Amino acid sequence: MIYLDNAATTKPNNRALSAAIAYAAEYFYNPSTRYAGGFEVSAAIERAREYLLSSVAGEKYALTFTSGGTESDNLAILSAARRGNAVTTMGEHAAVERCFSELKQRGVEPRFAPLLPDGRVDGAALLALMDEKTSLVSVCHVGSETGAVNDIAAISKAVKQKNPRCVFMSDGVQAFGKLPFRLPDTVDLYTVSAHKIGGLKGTGALFRKKSLALGAQIFGGGQEGGLRSGTENVLGILAFYEAAKDVFPTLETDAARVKSLREQLISALDGEFYTRLSAESGTPYVLTVAARGMRGEVLMRMLWDRGVVVGTGSACSSKHPRSRALAACGIGEDLLDGVLRLSFSRETTDEEVLIAAREMNGCAREFSQATAR
Numbered sequence: 001m002i003y004l005d006n007a008a009t010t011k012p013n014n015r016a017l018s019a020a021i022a023y024a025a026e027y028f029y030n031p032s033t034r035y036a037g038g039f040e041v042s043a044a045i046e047r048a049r050e051y052l053l054s055s056v057a058g059e060k061y062a063l064t065f066t067s068g069g070t071e072s073d074n075l076a077i078l079s080a081a082r083r084g085n086a087v088t089t090m091g092e093h094a095a096v097e098r099c100f101s102e103l104k105q106r107g108v109e110p111r112f113a114p115l116l117p118d119g120r121v122d123g124a125a126l127l128a129l130m131d132e133k134t135s136l137v138s139v140c141h142v143g144s145e146t147g148a149v150n151d152i153a154a155i156s157k158a159v160k161q162k163n164p165r166c167v168f169m170s171d172g173v174q175a176f177g178k179l180p181f182r183l184p185d186t187v188d189l190y191t192v193s194a195h196k197i198g199g200l201k202g203t204g205a206l207f208r209k210k211s212l213a214l215g216a217q218i219f220g221g222g223q224e225g226g227l228r229s230g231t232e233n234v235l236g237i238l239a240f241y242e243a244a245k246d247v248f249p250t251l252e253t254d255a256a257r258v259k260s261l262r263e264q265l266i267s268a269l270d271g272e273f274y275t276r277l278s279a280e281s282g283t284p285y286v287l288t289v290a291a292r293g294m295r296g297e298v299l300m301r302m303l304w305d306r307g308v309v310v311g312t313g314s315a316c317s318s319k320h321p322r323s324r325a326l327a328a329c330g331i332g333e334d335l336l337d338g339v340l341r342l343s344f345s346r347e348t349t350d351e352e353v354l355i356a357a358r359e360m361n362g363c364a365r366e367f368s369q370a371t372a373r
Contacts, residue, residue, distance in 0.1 A: 002352045005311040006196075007144060007174060007343035013198030016242030019198075024235045032221065032234055041234055046113035050243035052205060055248050056176065056190075057183045061207050064148035065237055066226045068204035069173040070095040071217075072191035075206055075227065077103070077138065079214035080167040080189065084133030085109035089121040089150075091143045096171055098322070100138070108135070118279035119148030123155055136167045141181075142174035145325040145341065147278040147286030148182055149179070156186035161370075163182055165211065173204075177247045178285050179255060186210050194240035197247050198345075203236030214248045247346065254346040259284035261344055261353050273364035275335060277326060284344070290331070290339035294367050299340060301362040308356050311341040 003011065023044065029037035031045055045065070053063050066072045077086070081103050088100050090112050100110040113126035118237070121139055130137065137159045139150050156168040169189035175181065176190075177197035183190055189212070194203035208214060220229030222313040262284055266276055267287065278288040291299060296312040303310055322336045342356070 001307050002332075002356050003308060003309045004342045004348070004352075004356055005309050006345040006348075007341065008232045008311050009195045009341075010198050010345055011199065012195075012200055013243045013246055013349075014237070016246060017200070019242045020235050020239035020342065021240055024066055027234075029359065031234060032223065042130060045234065045237055048237050051223075051241055052192075052244055053207070056181060056193055057207050058185075060185065060209055060211070061183065062225070064206045064208065064227050065232060066206055066232070067202055068195075069093070069171065069191050069193035070204075071182055071228075072204045073171055074099050075138065075214065075217050076169045076189040076191060078209070078217060078314055079248060080169065080212075081108045081136040082237060083108065084135050085111055085129075085131070086136040086138070087111045087113060087126060087129045087134055088138040089113045089140065091115050091119060091146060091148065092122065092138065092140050092326040093125040093144050093171055093173065094141065096138055097182055098180060115325070117145075118331055119146030119282065119325065119329050120150050121155070123158065126155070127158055129140065130159065130162055130166065132254075134163055134166050136169065138169045138171070140171040140174075141176075142172075142179070142283045142286075142368065144174050144286075145323050146288060147174075147282035149175070149281065149283055152187060153154050153184040160186045164305050167364035172207075174283065174286070177244060178251070179283060180251045183207065194236060196254075198243035199240040200236045202242050203233055205240075218263070235290065250346070252274055253298045257346045258346065258348065262287045262352065264350065265342065265353040266358050268354055268361075270361045270364065273361065273368065277329075277331060277339070287342045287344075288326070289340055289342070290357065291340070291364050293371075294338040296337065296339045297342050299338070299360070301368060302366070303356075306363065307358045308359045310360075311343065312339055355371045 026039050029041050031042040049063050077099045103110050111129045114122045152170045167188045172190045174192045176192040188209045190207040195201040216227050218229050274289045
């Protein structure tokens with residue numbers, strides 16, 4: 001099986017999983033208990049927290065563990081957008097887009113900035129939507145469907161210059177552990193997910209400025225500094241920690257190699273059938289294409305039968321027949337139905353991408369011939 005749907009989820013890192021399970025088997029204690037075993041588990045969580053913080057952030061930031069990127073986005077947005085209006089982009093993940101739609105029910109006006117043809121946000125249009133009443137601006141670091149990379153350092157700086165009181169957040173789920181970067185001081189909130197880098201589903205985190213006051217969405221025993229009550233997911237947190245320790249030392253070399261794989265695959269695809277949608281300047285880990293006049297979902301199932309796993313877009317938007325983000329880029333209806341998203345990992349090989357391209361060409365040819373009869 002050739003797996004090219006890593007933007008949806010990655011295979012758990014065996015080394016990380018084994019280390020986490022071994023620790024949990026011996027230190028299964030509740031981290032909130034006041035005896036030696038509990039203290040040891042609590043200390044392990046803090047080691048994980050400090051490593052993840054040091055990977056992309058400085059001393060001005062704290063980190064709250066959550067159940068994943070969606071909860072992190074909700075905690076950030078619903079805490080920060082409490083008045084006036086909030087601005088985001090048309091290219092956000094459903095966890096952000098639907099949370100912004102919910103803001104309207106809470107008396108905050110949601111505003112959506114358009115995208116450029118390559119999938120990045122139109123920065124000038126985003127700034128034009130802001131005013132003195134804007135409480136939050138949210139711009140994803142990497143678009144989950146287009147692979148477009150937004151320059152969140154430059155955008156957040158411009159946002160702060162226009163309204164210094166405005167909170168700036170970024171959904172970093174598709175960037176963290178894949179692209180080398182450090183959080184600039186102008187980014188107040190940043191959300192990540194463990195299962196995109198070899199960790200386990202059900203674990204995520206929110207990076208936040210220590211100076212920023214947030215409101216809890218889950219109440220109880222006061223864990224995670226009172227922001228996220230409930231006994232911590234120790235196994236998930238430790239697996240996240242171990243996976244991060246594995247990927248961060250080789251971020252730059254991995255990204256360069258994966259970019260080469262992405263370009264090999266697009267070069268091997270038959271241009272008679274496939275059109276490239278994601279820009280070359282986007283993340284190396286995502287390649288979105290479209291088969292004109294075909295149905296991406298049908299091609300996806302044909303490829304599954306041939307041992308190649310691809311997606312048709314964000315897994316959290318799979319119930320929607322067409323991509324909202326790609327439509328916002330100006331992609332025509334003749335291409336939107338035929339979208340396939342291929343996403344790579346550091347384990348993807350040259351042989352796999354060439355086989356995948358061959359099978360994609362074969363499926364498109366078979367589909368074309370069947371519909372021509």
